[in-house]
Amino acid sequence: MEAAIVKEPETDHPCSENACAAGVxxxxxxxYVLNGKWKLPLIFTxxxxxxxxxxxxxxxxxxxxxxxxxxxxxxxxxxFVVRTVxxxxxxxxxxxxxxxSKSLKQVLHELRDWGINHRQRIVNSRKTKQ
Amino acid sequence: MEAAIVKEPETDHPCSENACAAGVxxxxxxxYVLNGKWKLPLIFTxxxxxxxxxxxxxxxxxxxxxxxxxxxxxxxxxxFVVRTVxxxxxxxxxxxxxxxSKSLKQVLHELRDWGINHRQRIVNSRKTKQ
DNA sequence: GATACCGGTATCCTTTGGGATAGTAATATC
DNA sequence: GATATTACTATCCCAAAGGATACCGGTATC
Incomplete structure (x- = not known):
């Protein structure tokens, strides 16, 4: 892990819609910063x-x-995190x-709800399939 | 890539707070379903x-x-996606x-805003450091 | 005839993510 | 004296993620 905190800005892809590139x-x-299996659950907890x-x-x-x-x-x-000894x-x-990292509150909230709902959807679809 | 669409339910970790485990x-x-570098940008686009x-x-x-x-x-x-030829x-x-996949709208919206804001924050902090 | 576009595959490769296992110093507990 | 706990680090390893490059058949365009 190097000291790099952000990757360099995207090369501007030519994009017909203006809002498109910004959104993507x-x-x-x-x-990029929240990558991997653990960062979001960790922040959430x-x-x-x-x-x-x-x-x-x-x-x-x-x-x-x-x-x-x-x-x-x-x-x-x-x-995102402070360590104190x-x-x-x-x-x-x-x-x-x-x-x-409190600024992630909304993201985490939405993601959690979506995840809970998604699991329920799968469980239901398994039931109806049997 | 196997046919597995969800992983098996988490083994219930014993957790003092009730809401905790559900949230995590x-x-x-x-x-788990939205993993990797590309899925969210792809859905967003x-x-x-x-x-x-x-x-x-x-x-x-x-x-x-x-x-x-x-x-x-x-x-x-x-x-999440349908392919038509x-x-x-x-x-x-x-x-x-x-x-x-429209159910991801809020998640994507929040994440996009957060990302845009996060980049701006980094850019600003670089400026003040110089 | 050469080139370009479309919607991909095939092959090869490197990087990373992440798990398993073991071990550490310092203390507390039985 | 043996064991447990905390907060890690060290070592080893494997699978998956992802990138580079090349290529394919079919068509259209120059």
């Missing part, structure tokens, strides 16, 4: 409040520590969302 | 109306035909969104 690259930019490493691991179900560690570092780099014994490490 | 797996389910293979390729900027073909097939399987000479192939 908006989506692409979002997908932190919307419930600050959590410790192990707690996050439990919330997410089956993420390995290596992956979780990597994801958290990327989210720190991109200023408390000198208790043993040390306590707290991860919490930055104010900026 | 909602997100995970959504991410089709919200502008039905398009031909080459047109989609142009809208997306730099996707190779192999990848585009694969993504379209997956979206067909998951009932017209017997013109040469044949015309039209891809368009299903009514179901």
């Amino acid at each position: 690259s908006g989506i692409r930019d979002a997908v 932190l919307t419930e409040g600050p959590k410790r490493f192990k707690d996050i691991q439990r919330s997410l179900g089956d993420i390995t520590p290596k992956i979780l560690s990597k994801e958290l570092k990327e989210l720190e780099l991109n200023e 408390y000198s208790t014994t043993p040390v306590t490490v707290i991860y919490e969302l930055t104010p900026y | 797996s909602g997100i995970r389910d959504a991410v 089709l919200t502008e109306g039905p398009k031909r293979f080459k047109d989609i390729q142009r809208s997306l900027g730099d996707i190779t035909p192999k990848i585009l073909s694969k993504e379209l097939k997956e979206l067909e399987l998951n009932e 017209y017997s013109t000479t040469p044949v015309t192939v039209i891809y368009e969104l299903t009514p179901y």
